[in-house]
Amino acid sequence: MQNLLQQIHSPEDLRDLSTNDLPELAKELRQFIINIVATKEGHLGASLGVVELTIALHYTFNTPNDQLIWDVGHQAYGHKILTGRRDQFHTNRQLGGISGFPKREESEYDSFGVGHASTSISAALGMAIASKIKGDTEKQHIAVIGDASIAGGMAFEGLNHAGVTDANILVILNDNAIGIDPSVGALKQYLTNVKKGTQKRNNIIKALNFDYSGPIDGHDFEALLKELKRLKNTKGPKFLHVITTKGKGLKQAEADQVKYHAPGKFDAKTGDLITKAKVKQPPKYQDVFGHTIVELAKTNPKIVGITPAMPTGSSLKFMMEAMPDRAFDVGIAEQHAVTLAAGMATQGLIPFCNIYSTFLQRAYDQIIHDVALQKLPVIFCLDRAGLVGADGATHHGVFDLSYLRCIPNLIIFAPRNEIELRNIMYTVQLELDAPIAIRYPRGIGVTINWKQPFESIEIGKGSCLKEGQKLAVLSIGNMAKNVTEAIENLEVSHYDMRFVKPLDETLLYHIFKSHHTIVTVEDNTIKGGFGSAILEFAAQHSYNNTVKVLGIPDTFIEHGSTAELQQAVGLDTNSLKALFESLL
Ligand SMILES: Cc1ncc(C[n+]2csc(CCOP(=O)(O)OP(=O)(O)O)c2C)c(N)n1
Ligand SMILES: CC(=O)[C@@H](O)[C@H](O)COP(=O)(O)O
Ligand SMILES: [Mg+2]
Numbered sequence: 001m002q003n004l005l006q007q008i009h010s011p012e013d014l015r016d017l018s019t020n021d022l023p024e025l026a027k028e029l030r031q032f033i034i035n036i037v038a039t040k041e042g043h044l045g046a047s048l049g050v051v052e053l054t055i056a057l058h059y060t061f062n063t064p065n066d067q068l069i070w071d072v073g074h075q076a077y078g079h080k081i082l083t084g085r086r087d088q089f090h091t092n093r094q095l096g097g098i099s100g101f102p103k104r105e106e107s108e109y110d111s112f113g114v115g116h117a118s119t120s121i122s123a124a125l126g127m128a129i130a131s132k133i134k135g136d137t138e139k140q141h142i143a144v145i146g147d148a149s150i151a152g153g154m155a156f157e158g159l160n161h162a163g164v165t166d167a168n169i170l171v172i173l174n175d176n177a178i179g180i181d182p183s184v185g186a187l188k189q190y191l192t193n194v195k196k197g198t199q200k201r202n203n204i205i206k207a208l209n210f211d212y213s214g215p216i217d218g219h220d221f222e223a224l225l226k227e228l229k230r231l232k233n234t235k236g237p238k239f240l241h242v243i244t245t246k247g248k249g250l251k252q253a254e255a256d257q258v259k260y261h262a263p264g265k266f267d268a269k270t271g272d273l274i275t276k277a278k279v280k281q282p283p284k285y286q287d288v289f290g291h292t293i294v295e296l297a298k299t300n301p302k303i304v305g306i307t308p309a310m311p312t313g314s315s316l317k318f319m320m321e322a323m324p325d326r327a328f329d330v331g332i333a334e335q336h337a338v339t340l341a342a343g344m345a346t347q348g349l350i351p352f353c354n355i356y357s358t359f360l361q362r363a364y365d366q367i368i369h370d371v372a373l374q375k376l377p378v379i380f381c382l383d384r385a386g387l388v389g390a391d392g393a394t395h396h397g398v399f400d401l402s403y404l405r406c407i408p409n410l411i412i413f414a415p416r417n418e419i420e421l422r423n424i425m426y427t428v429q430l431e432l433d434a435p436i437a438i439r440y441p442r443g444i445g446v447t448i449n450w451k452q453p454f455e456s457i458e459i460g461k462g463s464c465l466k467e468g469q470k471l472a473v474l475s476i477g478n479m480a481k482n483v484t485e486a487i488e489n490l491e492v493s494h495y496d497m498r499f500v501k502p503l504d505e506t507l508l509y510h511i512f513k514s515h516h517t518i519v520t521v522e523d524n525t526i527k528g529g530f531g532s533a534i535l536e537f538a539a540q541h542s543y544n545n546t547v548k549v550l551g552i553p554d555t556f557i558e559h560g561s562t563a564e565l566q567q568a569v570g571l572d573t574n575s576l577k578a579l580f581e582s583l584l
Contacts, residue, residue: 004028010084011058011109022059022221026051030249032086033077038268041390042093042100045247045260046075046146049176049218053144053242054078056224057172060232061140064108069124071145071155073101073114074262075174083109093390095560101394115394116359117309117332118152120145121171125158128167140232142170148179148309151187152332162237163208170231170238171210174218176246180261181311184331195243205239214241219248258312282448285440286383288418290315291451292425293352294322300429302350306330308337314354314383334359338366338378345376350429354381357397357439358388364403367435372409377432379425385414385439386478386523387552387566392559397439398552401476401500402528404437411436411459412500414477418450420498426454441478441523443562462504466494471583472515476500476530479521479571486576490584500530508537517546517583523571526551548583550576 004021005028008014017025030051037044055078057068063083070076080098081089084107091097102110112123120143128141145155150173162169175191177183193199195215205212211234216223224242231238246261247253252271253260265274297303297319305327311317319327330337334355341351355363360382371378385397404412411434415421421440428436465484472493475483480496487494495511497504511518518538520531531549538547552569566572570579 005032005081005086008082008086011063011082014055014058014082017059019221019225022052022055026055026221027249029055029078029081032081032089034250035268036090036092037077038266040090040092040094041262041264042077043074043262044250045253045257046072047077048250048253049244049246049248050075050144050174051078051248052219052221052224053172053174053244054082056221056228057142057144058082060225060228061142064111066140066142067111067124067127068109069112069120069127069141069143070102070114071120071143071149072117075144075146076102079109080107083107093392093559095558095564097559099392099559100390101392113394115391116362117149118145118155120149121155121158121162121169124169124171125162125165125167128169129165132167137168137235140168140170142172144172144174146179147173147175147177147188147191148183148332151183151185153335159205159208159210163210166236168235170240172240172242173214174242174244175215176244176257178246178257179309179332180313181258181309181317181329184309184329191241194241205241210237210239212239212241215243216241218242218244280448282445283418283450284315284444285418285421285442286313286315288421288445288450289354289381289383289425289440290318292422294319296425296429297323297326300350302348303429304328304344304349304351306337306341306351306353308332308334308355308359310354310356310359310383313356314381316354334362335366338363339370341378342366342370342374342376345371345378346374350377350379350432352379352381352425354383356395357382357385357400358395360400361403367404367410368407371435372407375409375434377428378435379428379432380435380437381425382437382439384442386441387557387562387569388442389562389565390559393556396552396557398523398525398557400437400439401522401524401530402532405501405528405533409434410501412439413437413457413498414439414500416475416477416480416496416498418445418447419452420457421445422450422452423455423457427457427459430456439477445478446481457498460499460502460504462495462497462499462507464493464495464507466492468493470515471517471519471580472511473519473521473580474511474534475521477523479523482566482571482573482576483521485573486580490577490580492580492584497530500533503533503537505537508534509541512538512541512543512545515545517548519548519550519580519583521571521576522551523566524551525554527554550579
């Protein structure tokens with residue numbers, strides 16, 4: 001029976017509880033999270049790990065006046081439930097429901113919108129400096145950041161700045177020794193030594209002028225409340241090191257922390273994963289990348305693989321297992337990943353730098369200044385391009401074609417299926433004199449028998465999938481699937497342009513001469529993307545065919561299943577079919 005949790009409508013109710021009630025509340029909150037995530041899916045382990053910390057923070061601090069910022073925000077389910085969203089929590093990450101991440105417009109308790117890592121310290125410091133300027137000396141600003149996220153460059157930049165201010169900022173390091181995959185790097189080793197007590201004297205956080213305390217047990221209310229109370233009454237930059245267990249309270253989630261980061265559906269009672277019936281399905285694009293790079297690297301010793309903290313998500317883990325000396329997880333460090341690849345390329349290595357489309361946004365200048373300007377043949381594999389579904393606005397990879405297309409020297413390719421992904425990977429490791437971005441979507445593709453013998457792809461060459469009349473549909477990447485289905489019974493031409501840059505101009509001359517109307521289809525923002533490239537081509541060559549550009553509208557797309565979101569923006573098969581019919 002859930003009793004205490006039902007009484008909490010806001011942190012004010014929580015603050016009315018006696019400290020003796022808090023362990024029972026933690027138990028109920030944990031079970032509530034488990035029950036809902038078991039059926040609705042989402043991030044599990046991180047929120048389970050900070051249940052006590054979440055309660056202790058809202059209990060001690062005067063939220064929402066005191067500003068609480070969760071780094072990444074995938075651990076904030078408890079925070080959402082305690083701050084008035086308990087009854088909406090079953091809609092978490094669903095279309096029209098609450099977001100899986102803190103979001104300012106959703107609640108006054110969500111002080112800062114998040115989803116990408118390593119932002120919390122800078123944001124909290126900004127708020128703390130603002131409070132100071134406004135003369136509010138009592139207000140507290142708290143950043144809760146994980147051990148993997150604190151290794152991100154911006155977190156260091158924030159610490160470096162905070163240490164020379166007298167701003168009221170409290171950084172809480174939630175150290176569970178794991179990100180999505182095990183944390184990496186020298187900082188991780190340092191934190192392990194701190195926990196073992198072998199690094200007492202050379203504390204790097206103290207050296208940066210923080211009031212450092214810890215490490216303390218993040219599941220022990222007594223220790224948490226005592227220390228948070230002290231810190232609440234301490235001015236200036238403070239740093240509390242808290243040790244927690246990711247997945248705490250669910251046996252399987254503690255035992256397999258990687259799988260239970262976001263486990264999909266599971267049995268809330270036993271914790272066992274609910275596995276789908278084994279029907280043969282096409283592979284996930286990420287696995288095609290992961291297996292193909294291993295296959296290629298076996299014969300090409302120059303190939304190296306790089307991932308910033310996503311070995312499982314990108315499937316680079318296969319290469320890390322098979323060739324640990326040639327595959328690198330560099331932690332949450334997208335900027336470093338890109339320039340590391342650039343450095344390797346200068347020395348004749350062939351770096352495959354695999355980054356989710358949305359996270360590559362973090363390394364924009366590195367792509368321009370360190371890679372493209374020097375025309376270094378780095379192979380960017382952009383996973384999770386297009387609409388990604390339930391992670392929503394922070395994670396959709398819908399800007400890459402636009403932000404990459406304007407960069408000189410960069411080739412941009414989008415495979416329409418797994419075989420094309422394999423073949424382009426094969427092609428570019430044979431010979432490449434410029435950087436290339438290969439963007440592909442989240443999830444499964446379309447080809448069951450994907451492991452076909454390699455074939456080279458001619459750079460800049462599109463292909464005709466169907467010849468029709470009057471109307472030509474030009475798709476890029478996996479949008480070919482919906483288009484193919486939509487035109488099944490229509491006399492419409494379909495071209496898979498494959499390359500957004502360079503465009504296949506020979507093919508375009510033919511298309512513009514032989515069709516009256518051209519429709520472009522992409523799962524990228526309409527502004528500046530593939531369709532814009534076709535419009536530029538038309539203008540440059542004074543074609544006055546009707547050109548209609550379909551893609552993501554100029555607004556942030558929220559969460560929902562990918563199918564629902566495609567429908568919402570008119571990119572699903574039925575919407576496309578209706579549109580094509582109206583143009584015939
Ligand atoms: C810039 C960026 N890169 C990568 C990710 C993907 N990502 C989400 S959570 C996570 C691991 C976070 O680990 P940690 O900070 O230790 O928090 P924990 O999950 O352990 O609570 C990663 C790599 C991201 N959200 N943002
Ligand atoms: C919070 C975060 O950024 C990741 O956990 C992300 O949700 C992973 O996305 P995939 O599920 O597509 O790997
Ligand atoms: Mg962690």
